[in-house]
Amino acid sequence: MASRRNFIEKLTVSAIGLPLAFNATGLFAASDRPYQGKTLRVAIMGLGSYGTRVAKAMKDCKRAKLVGVISGTPSKVETWQKEYGIPNKNCYNYENFDEIKNNPDIDAVYVITPNGLHCEQTIRVAKAGKHVICEKPMGINAEEGQKMVDACKAANVKLLIGYRMHYEPNTVAVIRMRKDGEFGKPKFFQGQSGFVIGDPTQWRLNKKLAGGGAMMDIGIYSINGARYMLGEEPVWVTAQETKTDTEKFKEGVDETIQFQMGFPSGAVANCLSTYAMNNLDRFFMTGSKGWMEMRPSTGYGPIKGRTHKGELDQPHTTHQTLQMDGMAELIFEGKQPIVPVNGEEGVKDMKIIDAIYEAVKSGSKVSLN
Structure with missing residues (x-):
């Protein structure tokens, strides 16, 4: 059966994308x-x-x-x-x-x-x-x-x-638009990350090796995406888990989690992470002046999408090529990407994942420090 990464590579959801005034090459x-x-x-x-x-x-x-x-x-x-x-x-x-x-x-x-x-x-x-x-x-x-x-x-x-998405040209283009105020005040983000996982014996369904289930593997894309698209850190989360196959998804391995995040500005995010549904690789954000949609949003590419100004049309280069060249530049020259890729950035996502799992267990809103 295809792994998550094979699935993402083959994802061919039709989508629309947006011309921007600058060339991504530089x-x-x-x-x-x-x-x-x-x-x-x-x-x-x-x-x-x-x-x-x-x-x-x-x-x-x-x-x-x-x-x-x-x-x-x-x-x-x-x-x-x-x-x-x-x-x-x-x-x-x-x-x-x-x-x-x-x-x-x-x-x-x-x-x-x-x-x-x-x-x-x-x-x-x-x-x-x-x-x-x-x-x-x-x-x-x-x-x-x-x-x-x-x-x-x-x-x-x-x-x-x-x-790798922190180096992907269309993603960077949208983040720049947000930073330049072209969406106005961001109000709402939606992230959908999911596919039907195959082989039940693989390590991604082993609690000890994976640390969880779909949330650890692909839900993290929506968490990270909400943060860089809205430009804020969440202050609370709520979450609900659905499990239909307790044989494949044993204790501590999540099948499907819907989760919500609240941000200091009042913006909210509503996201879905699942190993039980296909064709879920989409980001949407709306603000007081405009909107963006990316679909596929985090697959291996090409990333496609559009905004209120038109289609995204930045050239596609293999994400990992951009990532590794960018990281070499960071290590040797200190040049940072538009969104950090350091360990502290990773810890922020892990704190949110911890809070989501806590919210699933408690059924209550969990505050983030």
């Missing part, structure tokens, strides 16, 4: 201009479907290069060595990867393993003196996330979270 590190600066040398930890996607995307990077792998499967390591020309000295397993501290050819490790492993692995990488890029969600709760932030600070290394 906004991103992965441009056509010759690059002569430092290259971020990356080892990927976790050689599954998404790790493979990132590796392929990095072939087109100008500022980042795949130079190493960390995996518990020797056959995968061998295959990747042949595919990407990775030397033996840059190959590690989950037991010995602490030895990267003695390898000057690796600058950063991209952790792309199950959620429940992120915290320990990130801390080990940090202690080895390497920058960490961690796939989202950064951990299984905010407490883990904060431990990761603290460990990277103590080791004086960067902790970045794999928020």
Whole structure:
């Protein structure tokens, strides 16, 4: 059965999009201009479907290069060595990867393993003196996330979270419109994230490895999207869970959650996260002067949409290519994306997820600090 990532890749919901007055090329590190600066040398930890996607995307990077792998499967390591020309000295397993501290050819490790492993692995990488890029969600709760932030600070290394949408051109265009006041005062956001999940034995349906269910995997897109589209941090959440298959979705693994968030300005968000419904990849926002709709909103692309001014028409580049070049620019030059991708940003999302799960259990509104 197709995984979440395969599903998103194949999503072909028809949509509309919007011309903007500027060219996105200059906004991103992965441009056509010759690059002569430092290259971020990356080892990927976790050689599954998404790790493979990132590796392929990095072939087109100008500022980042795949130079190493960390995996518990020797056959995968061998295959990747042949595919990407990775030397033996840059190959590690989950037991010995602490030895990267003695390898000057690796600058950063991209952790792309199950959620429940992120915290320990990130801390080990940090202690080895390497920058960490961690796939989202950064951990299984905010407490883990904060431990990761603290460990990277103590080791004086960067902790970045794999928020590829923060580099996606149409998403950036809409955020710029909001910042420029073109929507007026944002009033309402709707986020829909969902698909029908397949294989019931996969790690995403294992509470220990995933930390939850659909909310951890794809609901986080609507949480993060509400925050960057409205430009505020929520102050309360409410949530309701629906579970129709208790065999596939066991205790602690959510099937469907509807959740609401309230913001200081009075804006509200109404979102849906599910593993039980297809064709859900949509953002909508309306303000006092205008509106936007994106559909698909967070898939691998092309991202499509429109606003009250017309269609979005920024050029599509593989998200992970933009992300990795942008993160290299951040690490070496300190250039920040329009929305942060640091560990603190990841912790904010984890605090909201914690509050949503608390609201599901209590049936009450949960305040956020």
